Amino acid sequence: MMKKRILTWLKPTGEQLHLGNLFGAIRPFVELTKQEKEADFFLFLANMHGLTVIHDATTLRNYSLTILKLYKALGVDTSRVYIYNPADIPGHAQLNWVLTCLTIMGTMERMHSYKDALAKGKAGEVSVGTFCYPILMASDILLYDANLVPVGKDQKQHVEYARDIAGKFNRQFGETFVLPEPFIPEGSATIIGLDGRKMSKSYNNYIGLLDDEKTLLKKVKQISTDMKTVEEPKNPDENHVYNIVKFFLTPEEDVALREKFLAGGYSYKEAKDYAFEKMWAYLKPLQERYYSISDAEIIDLLEKNAKVVGALAEQKMREVYKKVGLAL
Ligand code: ADP
Numbered sequence: 001m002m003k004k005r006i007l008t009w010l011k012p013t014g015e016q017l018h019l020g021n022l023f024g025a026i027r028p029f030v031e032l033t034k035q036e037k038e039a040d041f042f043l044f045l046a047n048m049h050g051l052t053v054i055h056d057a058t059t060l061r062n063y064s065l066t067i068l069k070l071y072k073a074l075g076v077d078t079s080r081v082y083i084y085n086p087a088d089i090p091g092h093a094q095l096n097w098v099l100t101c102l103t104i105m106g107t108m109e110r111m112h113s114y115k116d117a118l119a120k121g122k123a124g125e126v127s128v129g130t131f132c133y134p135i136l137m138a139s140d141i142l143l144y145d146a147n148l149v150p151v152g153k154d155q156k157q158h159v160e161y162a163r164d165i166a167g168k169f170n171r172q173f174g175e176t177f178v179l180p181e182p183f184i185p186e187g188s189a190t191i192i193g194l195d196g197r198k199m200s201k202s203y204n205n206y207i208g209l210l211d212d213e214k215t216l217l218k219k220v221k222q223i224s225t226d227m228k229t230v231e232e233p234k235n236p237d238e239n240h241v242y243n244i245v246k247f248f249l250t251p252e253e254d255v256a257l258r259e260k261f262l263a264g265g266y267s268y269k270e271a272k273d274y275a276f277e278k279m280w281a282y283l284k285p286l287q288e289r290y291y292s293i294s295d296a297e298i299i300d301l302l303e304k305n306a307k308v309v310g311a312l313a314e315q316k317m318r319e320v321y322k323k324v325g326l327a328l
Pocket residue numbers: 011013019020021022023024025152189190191192198199200201202
């Protein structure tokens with residue numbers, strides 16, 4: 001029997017990643033690779049999707065290399081996880097066209113990505129690529145017969161479309177694609193930002209994985225707090241300093257910090273000094289690993305993996321082209 005295939009992506013849409021990305025997406029992915037010892041993992045760079053919004057070569061390339069290096073520095077096991085660039089593999093664009101011809105406009109009009117633009121009155125301004133991007137996403141998935149696609153709620157509809165179009169193709173042209181399933185990792189926490197809202201690039205309230213020591217210190221000082229005096233007991237769960245630093249603590253340290261807050265006599269200033277120390281102890285070695293990885297090392301890895309996964313894609317495309325009558 002074929003091994004289970006789990007497919008996920010990394011998105012080159014910013015200068016760096018933040019703690020929300022780390023604890024909300026990357027950590028759960030690394031955990032999944034440890035739990036699913038028998039599965040094959042496909043982790044691809046969503047740069048072809050990035051092109052829907054980024055129209056500057058240097059920016060797209062730099063964002064791509066940064067995110068790839070960060071994943072490596074964060075300990076993604078590159079001997080078990082295929083990290084690759086879909087632009088190296090013609091099958092993504094080829095399957096995209098075949099599925100584009102089988103998808104009706106109405107289906108794309110119902111997708112969140114387009115409906116969001118419609119709601120903002122921007123429907124006429126988004127690129128055709130943005131309108132059709134669930135089709136490219138379906139191609140990314142179906143090309144490799146992926147069974148499971150871990151996604152956040154926002155992407156569930158797109159994986160369902162991938163499943164529907166795979167079913168439609170199979171009925172019309174004969175059994176070809178595995179039907180993928182979205183997998184929403186349970187209880188994945190939302191990490192809050194400096195102002196107590198969800199940590200996000202777009203709110204500029206984040207702590208970046210590549211923030212240097214000075215920037216980190218400045219940001220920790222900015223974490224918003226209430227007006228409680230030093231003496232007053234503080235509920236750790238309602239306290240932004242605790243809610244950020246807790247991800248860096250051992251269970252014992254967590255218990256000890258909660259007790260300090262609850263007992264009173266522990267100031268936000270002391271808590272912030274402690275939070276800074278804990279975060280920097282984590283981020284410093286991460287950044288050292290990150291800066292030791294060269295562009296060439298990453299490009300080598302992508303080229304090596306493109307050969308392996310590219311062979312799977314090529315085989316699948318031969319089958320598809322034959323079934324639809326494009327291969328003569
Ligand atoms: P941003 O909101 O900064 O633009 P992205 O949309 O690029 O972040 O998110 C990339 C991944 O990181 C997604 O899987 C998303 O669920 C996760 N993520 C982003 N922010 C958070 C957060 N504050 N808490 C938990 N997970 C997050």
